[in-house]
Amino acid sequence: MTTKNPIKVAVTGAAGNIGYSLLFPLAAGQVFGPDQPIELQLLEIPQGLQALEGVKMELLDSAFSLVTNITCTSDGDEGFGDVDYAFLVGSKPRGPGMERADLIRENGPIFVGQGQAIDRSAKENVKVIVVGNPCNTNCLIAQHQAKRVNPRNFTAMTRLDQNRAKAQLALKAGVPVSEVSRLAIWGNHSPTMYPDFENAMIGGQALTDVITDHEWLKSDFIKTVQQRGKAIITARGKSSAASAAWAAIDHAISWSRPTPAGEWVSMAVPSDGSYGIPEGLIYSFPCTVNAEGEYNIVPDVALSSFAKEKAMASAEELLAERDAVKDILG
Numbered sequence: 001m002t003t004k005n006p007i008k009v010a011v012t013g014a015a016g017n018i019g020y021s022l023l024f025p026l027a028a029g030q031v032f033g034p035d036q037p038i039e040l041q042l043l044e045i046p047q048g049l050q051a052l053e054g055v056k057m058e059l060l061d062s063a064f065s066l067v068t069n070i071t072c073t074s075d076g077d078e079g080f081g082d083v084d085y086a087f088l089v090g091s092k093p094r095g096p097g098m099e100r101a102d103l104i105r106e107n108g109p110i111f112v113g114q115g116q117a118i119d120r121s122a123k124e125n126v127k128v129i130v131v132g133n134p135c136n137t138n139c140l141i142a143q144h145q146a147k148r149v150n151p152r153n154f155t156a157m158t159r160l161d162q163n164r165a166k167a168q169l170a171l172k173a174g175v176p177v178s179e180v181s182r183l184a185i186w187g188n189h190s191p192t193m194y195p196d197f198e199n200a201m202i203g204g205q206a207l208t209d210v211i212t213d214h215e216w217l218k219s220d221f222i223k224t225v226q227q228r229g230k231a232i233i234t235a236r237g238k239s240s241a242a243s244a245a246w247a248a249i250d251h252a253i254s255w256s257r258p259t260p261a262g263e264w265v266s267m268a269v270p271s272d273g274s275y276g277i278p279e280g281l282i283y284s285f286p287c288t289v290n291a292e293g294e295y296n297i298v299p300d301v302a303l304s305s306f307a308k309e310k311a312m313a314s315a316e317e318l319l320a321e322r323d324a325v326k327d328i329l330g
């Protein structure tokens, strides 16, 4: 029997598709380990609470030995009360004919409210992972409301893009995915993201020495990663959920322990101006995490003019997104 205090974890949109795939590995100890008790604080909109009760019943029926309490609520202060981690998954989906800018405006108020509730109620050192789209700018909105929390503790998820890119490269090279390292996503979680194959490695070798079809890397590979979400909707009739939940688990694992030597992890974090990316934007960089659970943007990554152009294009998009919500940034 463990004597550790429970770690408190909030998940918003907990009755949604990603929530349903995320909660079970979380409850089983996938992120925080097999001897770390966990309290789940699940948030839904009022219309989602009944379905959330069903999810809670299934969590109970799984008899997870690490779970000490499950709260279901629509109240931000209750949901974020004293939490160590917050997964912000819930947001409104893009409706028919809706532009990206409309979606940003539509979801902005959700993240204003949640940022304020985090500010009032979460632990000061809470780590926030925004999954709900448009995740980079939603993260920026919530971060601006939570003045008590270190701005660096607000991150958005580009790990699914990293995982997708690694899988494509492993398939092309005919190697296990574990052989692919240092594959970083730069920019926005949107079709402008740039999966940087030029600095990636396969085994001990430069990836570009192993995969010699550089035309494929520059065109089909990038397009496949950028458009993967759409391809899944076309094939499945629903957006990616299990792989997104797994990526959120990966993001939290990577943020809570040291990055293996020689590896990088992609996280959308507040830019400190590195690589000419405007300061403050929530931008995906290659990062490493130290033993204290702090991430750092990897310095001195060599970017070709091709890569720089792609990285800046994504920053431009994020600047436009920031401009679209400037009145609610506070």
Ligand code: NAX
Pocket (backbone or CB within 6 Å): 012, 013, 014, 015, 016, 017, 018, 019, 043, 044, 045, 048, 089, 090, 091, 092, 093, 110, 130, 131, 132, 133, 134, 135, 157, 158, 159, 160, 161, 189, 229, 239, 240, 241, 244
């Ligand atoms: P679902 O529509 O299945 O679930 C969303 C849930 O959030 C619903 O149950 C809804 O009631 C709830 N919700 C809405 N507003 C809320 C609020 N203010 N507070 C609490 N709960 C709220 O969507 P799902 O497939 O789970 O996707 C969730 C989000 O993840 C979407 O925004 C989606 O676009 C985004 N994704 C992000 C990815 C990433 O890599 N960053 C990839 C997958 C996914 O597309």
